[in-house]
Amino acid sequence: MINSVVKGDERQLLLDEKKAYLSKLKTTPEERGKVRSWVNRGNSVYANPWLLYSESGFPMDFITAMRAVAEMETLESYNSYLDIPDDDSSTELPF
Template identity: 90%
Template sequence: MKNVINSVVKDEERQSLLDEKKAYLSKLKTTPEERGKVRSWVNRGNSVYANPWLLYSESGFPMDFITAMRAVAEMENIESYNPYLDISDDDSSTELPF
């Protein structure tokens, strides 16, 4: 499969992005879905060390693509969590502990 990167990106930059992506993916344990999303992101002319959500790490630098993607997924899981669904119907759970 030929890499098709945004036609606005210059050849040198295109090769640099592809090399960067290859090195990046070789260092991380990723799923096929994550690799596909990284390829799509880079093919649009973006660096793997940037993210479309504009998330930054605690150190003040932009999060890399996969770290940011995983953080967004985790935040979505937290938002969909309903603590009231974990309450059992057991009468003992309604008693106060004191």
């Protein structure tokens, strides 16, 4: 059920957009469930809650962004809290 604040044409647009989007991508059941939840809260599949953008400067779609976040979190040197790579803090600064 889409958020009750989203009405009529906008609701149908989001549902149609989700259907077309999912038909184009190979997704897991878990990914489809997360897309449904995202859209049911009144969001477009072409936006993401992490505010990630592609190299071309446009917002990443939901699944691409979700996969990017998952990939970053698997990198041993990635610190998602700071969103910067961890480095060796024992290294002296050059100045």
